[in-house]
Amino acid sequence: DQKRKVGLVTSGLTYTILPPERGERQLGKILETLSVIQPEGDMPLWGLISSQLGHLVRGSTVILITPSSDEKLMTVVLELVQRGIMPIVILLDATSFGGQRGEKQLENQLFQKGIQTISIKAGDDLRTVLESPKQVINGRLFAQT
Secondary structure, eight states, X not given: OOOOOEEEEEESSSEEEEEEEOSHHHHHHHHHHHHHOOSXXXXXXXHHHHHHGGGOOTTOEEEEEEOOOOHXXXXXXXXXXXXXXXXXXXEEOGGGGTXXXXXXXXXXXXXXXXXXXXXXXXXXXXXXXXXXXXXXXXXXXXXXX
């Protein structure tokens, strides 16, 4: 409700860019895009982020939602931080959704670097999980409420 501009970039079966805008119409476009997105795609998340770095403004927040445990993702997340962009990483626990690999190592690395990280498992109450992100700052654990 802060009237901030919000955009969306997705890379599933199709590559979608919704430039940042304000208002209910933008919310509708984002929700419509999210309702039809297919998770299959060839572009890794780190590649998608790298392709958008030039469009991100210092002070922005970037929310990354992925089951990826790719090491390159950590590198790109740290680059966001160096550019003054605040990443929030939402890791989907692939094994709990029937996938083959877990994201625990990446989650621990992000956590140790002070990156706000949320892990979601199949069956989690999304509202509860998303309202309680954890972050380490100067070696201390903070649970935001």
